[in-house]
Amino acid sequence: MIKVRWLGRGGQGGFTASRLLGKAASIFEGKYAMAFPSFGPERRGAPVLAFTRIDDRKITDRSEFSEYDYLVVMDETLLDESAVGGLVSDGSVILNSSSDRYANRDFNGRKVIAIDATTLALEILGFPITNTAMFGALVAASGVVTLASALKSIDTEMRPSIAEKNKKIVQKAYKMVRENRC
Amino acid sequence: MKTQMSKQKVFISGDEAVALGVRLARPHVISAYPITPQTIVVERLSEMVEDGSLKARYIHVESEHSAMSAAMGASAVGARAFTATSSQGLLYMAEGMHYASGGRMPIVMMNANRSLALPWSIFGDHRDSLSMLDSGWIQVYVEDAQEALDMTIQAFRIAEDAAVLTPFMINLDGFILTHTYEIVDIPDQSKVDSFLPVFKTPNKMSLEKPKSMGFSTSPADNMEFKYQQHKAMLDAKDIIHSVDKEFGKTFGRSYGGMIDSYNCEDADYVLVTAGSVTGTARIAVDNLRSRGIKAGLVKLRYLRPFPDEEVRAAAGDVKAIGVLDKDISFGYEGTIFTNVNSALAHLSIRPVSINFIAGLGGRDISIKDIEGIYHDLEEAVTVGKDKSFAKVRYVNMGVEIDG
Numbered sequence: 001m002i003k004v005r006w007l008g009r010g011g012q013g014g015f016t017a018s019r020l021l022g023k024a025a026s027i028f029e030g031k032y033a034m035a036f037p038s039f040g041p042e043r044r045g046a047p048v049l050a051f052t053r054i055d056d057r058k059i060t061d062r063s064e065f066s067e068y069d070y071l072v073v074m075d076e077t078l079l080d081e082s083a084v085g086g087l088v089s090d091g092s093v094i095l096n097s098s099s100d101r102y103a104n105r106d107f108n109g110r111k112v113i114a115i116d117a118t119t120l121a122l123e124i125l126g127f128p129i130t131n132t133a134m135f136g137a138l139v140a141a142s143g144v145v146t147l148a149s150a151l152k153s154i155d156t157e158m159r160p161s162i163a164e165k166n167k168k169i170v171q172k173a174y175k176m177v178r179e180n181r182c
Numbered sequence: 183m184k185t186q187m188s189k190q191k192v193f194i195s196g197d198e199a200v201a202l203g204v205r206l207a208r209p210h211v212i213s214a215y216p217i218t219p220q221t222i223v224v225e226r227l228s229e230m231v232e233d234g235s236l237k238a239r240y241i242h243v244e245s246e247h248s249a250m251s252a253a254m255g256a257s258a259v260g261a262r263a264f265t266a267t268s269s270q271g272l273l274y275m276a277e278g279m280h281y282a283s284g285g286r287m288p289i290v291m292m293n294a295n296r297s298l299a300l301p302w303s304i305f306g307d308h309r310d311s312l313s314m315l316d317s318g319w320i321q322v323y324v325e326d327a328q329e330a331l332d333m334t335i336q337a338f339r340i341a342e343d344a345a346v347l348t349p350f351m352i353n354l355d356g357f358i359l360t361h362t363y364e365i366v367d368i369p370d371q372s373k374v375d376s377f378l379p380v381f382k383t384p385n386k387m388s389l390e391k392p393k394s395m396g397f398s399t400s401p402a403d404n405m406e407f408k409y410q411q412h413k414a415m416l417d418a419k420d421i422i423h424s425v426d427k428e429f430g431k432t433f434g435r436s437y438g439g440m441i442d443s444y445n446c447e448d449a450d451y452v453l454v455t456a457g458s459v460t461g462t463a464r465i466a467v468d469n470l471r472s473r474g475i476k477a478g479l480v481k482l483r484y485l486r487p488f489p490d491e492e493v494r495a496a497a498g499d500v501k502a503i504g505v506l507d508k509d510i511s512f513g514y515e516g517t518i519f520t521n522v523n524s525a526l527a528h529l530s531i532r533p534v535s536i537n538f539i540a541g542l543g544g545r546d547i548s549i550k551d552i553e554g555i556y557h558d559l560e561e562a563v564t565v566g567k568d569k570s571f572a573k574v575r576y577v578n579m580g581v582e583i584d585g
Contacts, residue, residue: 019193022193022363022364023363026191026193026364026365027192027193032365033193033363033364033365034363034364035362035363035364036357036361036362036363037361039305039358039544040305040357041304059364060325060326060460060461060462060464060465061461061465061549062358062359062458062459062461062462063462063546063548064546064548066548
């Protein structure tokens with residue numbers, strides 16, 4: 001089973017990203033997936049969590065995540081020891097950051113893949129909504145679903161005008177991570 | 183190639199699965215008041231009515247009491263009626279719920295299981311629905327979004343059966359099921375239409391045949407009404423089994439009727455669960471089995487009518503039974519535990535039984551917690567012979583009361 005924990009702020013679209021990934025894996029790749037938000041009230045700007053589980057067999061575990069394979073951090077200021085501590089020993093952090101101080105860094109052997117998702121989102125979307133950029137980066141870093149499935153997922157979840165721009169973001173983020181240009 | 187693309191498969195939440203199930207069941211009337219974590223069900227249904235994909239009358243009432251009253255009015259004139267609620271909203275319906283069951287109105291309701299105030303909490307446990315166990319409603323507890331959708335369709339069929347005519351409550355664990363997205367197979371409308379024909383009530387109130395559905399009785403005949411209501415609920419067991427089997431033949435999925443047992447055949451230790459925690463417990467059972475511990479699991483699908491014979495058949499001859507309750511009946515024990523023990527009381531040799539109170543107000547129940555429950559059962563059998571042990575235990579609390 002692959003477990004992804006999405007960490008962002010209310011309004012950044014972390015839960016949407018968790019669902020896009022679940023849908024790509026289940027509907028478009030014939031696997032099983034589960035996506036859920038941190039339960040309870042959601043507040044814009046407050047730290048929020050979302051989760052995706054992906055497996056080749058039916059997923060029945062309904063408990064909270066004790067550990068995870070990927071930690072996607074949509075807001076650099078939320079990165080802390082406790083969030084990284086939940087990663088498995090060979091897990092990775094996918095981090096939205098414009099700074100180069102994370103280049104070649106690791107957290108006790110856990111790889112950090114930093115991408116300037118905010119600039120990418122502003123460039124294509126015109127808003128600092130980074131969820132699809134981080135989705136593209138995660139897909140590239142993990143290979144848990146194909147880029148094609150990720151794009152299909154966006155096509156079926158968003159209005160056409162918004163879908164086009166977000167697909168562009170996913171493709172670009174994917175390329176940046178795959179070509180190690182971030 | 184792994185890629186499968188089916189229009190019938192969608193990635194949706196438990197709330198959305200219920201809404202889609204309701205649309206497939208073609209109700210005439212939906213009356214509801216929104217409450218977390220049920221809200222998405224009624225939002226989706228109102229959107230479906232608005233966009234014309236569901237030809238029903240949506241009545242946005244001013245309270246849950248009115249939601250139940252409106253559903254009763256609709257049911258009395260022979261309409262198929264649906265409502266949904268949660269927690270305090272369910273309690274606000276309580277008066278009407280007894281009216282509906284006494285009036286033999288087969289209303290279907292979704293309840294998003296949620297804690298009861300005080301302390302006020304939007305998170306899940308079973309204290310809301312269990313407090314309505316005696317309201318005369320059939321109660322089913324589902325494990326995932328697929329079962330939620332499928333039971334929404336089965337619910338109307340069972341409730342409206344001439345031998346049953348009893349309202350039906352479908353319980354989904356708040357957030358854990360209502361707000362979790364997973365893959366769900368959507369049945370064909372044409373198949374649902376033939377599985378679930380148009381509702382024809384034998385007790386129709388109409389302008390042509392006016393009759394009172396809000397009758398009163400004297401002591402001379404009240405007991406006969408209550409006896410018939412009770413008998414219909416008991417008779418519902420056979421209908422529950424046959425409808426589930428027919429559902430399986432038609433749609434390729436069935437759920438075992440009153441209970442679903444997992445690895446019970448040769449089990450020494452069985453845990454009894456209801457609702458979504460069953461899924462987590464399945465993993466714990468697999469883990470324990472791989473270590474050579476003979477663990478089994480009984481998922482109580484229905485709590486009313488109560489699957490007493492099924493519990494005895496599945497777990498009557500094990501060494502120990504644990505009952506996981508997301509509930510306390512204050513001053514006694516978990517309500518499911520009381521019900522399971524009453525079923526076991528009919529056995530000449532009874533297994534050890536222990537109550538595990540867990541998950542109140544949304545507290546997490548992990549795979550490790552459940553493995554710990556099985557270890558407690560094992561220990562009670564080996565140690566308990568010489569020593570008394572706590573029959574009611576609190577998971578993740580670090581306290582014990584009796585002993």
